[in-house]
Amino acid sequence: MSKYIRNRLCIPIQGFNRAIIYDLIRNDYFFISNEIFSLINSSGIIKFENEFESTDWIDFLLSEEILFKIENDIELNNFPEVDRQFQTPFLISDVIIHDNIEVSLFSELFGKIDVRNISIIVKHYDKTRINYIIKNISKLEVDSIHLILIEENRDYSPSDFRNLVKFNQVFAILLFNSSYSNYTNNNSEFFKIIEYSNSFTEYSANVYKNKLSINFDHFFEAYNYHNYFNKKIYIDNLGNIKNGLNSYDIFGNILKISKDNFINIIQSNNFQKKWSIKKKNTLICKDCEFRYMCVDPRDVKLNENSNLWFHEYECNYNPFISKWKGEQGYSNLSDSGILVTEKSFEIDKKVLKKKLARLWSK
Numbered sequence: 001m002s003k004y005i006r007n008r009l010c011i012p013i014q015g016f017n018r019a020i021i022y023d024l025i026r027n028d029y030f031f032i033s034n035e036i037f038s039l040i041n042s043s044g045i046i047k048f049e050n051e052f053e054s055t056d057w058i059d060f061l062l063s064e065e066i067l068f069k070i071e072n073d074i075e076l077n078n079f080p081e082v083d084r085q086f087q088t089p090f091l092i093s094d095v096i097i098h099d100n101i102e103v104s105l106f107s108e109l110f111g112k113i114d115v116r117n118i119s120i121i122v123k124h125y126d127k128t129r130i131n132y133i134i135k136n137i138s139k140l141e142v143d144s145i146h147l148i149l150i151e152e153n154r155d156y157s158p159s160d161f162r163n164l165v166k167f168n169q170v171f172a173i174l175l176f177n178s179s180y181s182n183y184t185n186n187n188s189e190f191f192k193i194i195e196y197s198n199s200f201t202e203y204s205a206n207v208y209k210n211k212l213s214i215n216f217d218h219f220f221e222a223y224n225y226h227n228y229f230n231k232k233i234y235i236d237n238l239g240n241i242k243n244g245l246n247s248y249d250i251f252g253n254i255l256k257i258s259k260d261n262f263i264n265i266i267q268s269n270n271f272q273k274k275w276s277i278k279k280k281n282t283l284i285c286k287d288c289e290f291r292y293m294c295v296d297p298r299d300v301k302l303n304e305n306s307n308l309w310f311h312e313y314e315c316n317y318n319p320f321i322s323k324w325k326g327e328q329g330y331s332n333l334s335d336s337g338i339l340v341t342e343k344s345f346e347i348d349k350k351v352l353k354k355k356l357a358r359l360w361s362k
């Protein structure tokens, strides 16, 4: 019987109905069945009991260098396990702010805090104002800046952003339901310009297929924490301090508190409570194969029955039937036999089995 070892940077993650191999080298992913998952989810030597029946899978996994064939067991020593812990030197990894709040206030509050990224939500495009904000933000200890331009139906051109090229922290400019025509100069050599066809309101409310992404940091953070909340701060357009854009709780208002008070708030257990949520402790998401590549912006509540977290409205993906909203055969959770509320979590196995048989039986 042949022996194989799994590439340590191709990590299989199981979902309810299928599994995914996260390829952290090529930032890509491959769907596999849960049966194949249970065979290759091992850090030891892998054998296929019925090699003949698995030939297609074995060929595929070898061709993608997800598995390597070995002759001698000692070769296992060349494949040490990857440490899946996640650590970051930043107290705050991401801050989201609105452009209407006076930028000097942010400079004062975040002046002595190491922040990885600041995202600025800009309601109306105004070149001079944007330049002023970025100039001030770029003086802070911040690795990158994302500019989120939410005004729709605009046609931007390189000249709109040429002034920003000199600020090397500007990492990406996000456009919503607008376009970018690059006829002359290519600003994208300096920063990314990302166009979304939906509105920012839609984009920021839920998970979409085009928001999934795989990379080292994203995977390991999501593996250990709920990556939307962990070390994140959102300051809304009124100055309220929140955990995220769709969060229910308000922890204070930056227009009314001192800098010391602000630091006390963001270091408090109350504010950081959601930082320790894990996907594996979140109903529905814990059964989803995409859980370490999505950034889920929905707020969470505690389900009293299971003591796990849950969301009040559904994700665009239903992991129990492996369908995205809009795809043929999609149905929501309740039509698939899944009931989740503050007080209960139930699966009607009969309904779900029927649905799965209709969708996926050959």
Ligand code: SF4
Pocket: 207, 284, 285, 286, 288, 289, 290, 291, 292, 294, 295, 296, 315, 316, 317, 318, 319
């Ligand atoms: S169900 Fe949860 S884990 Fe899956 S894509 Fe949606 S938000 Fe992400």
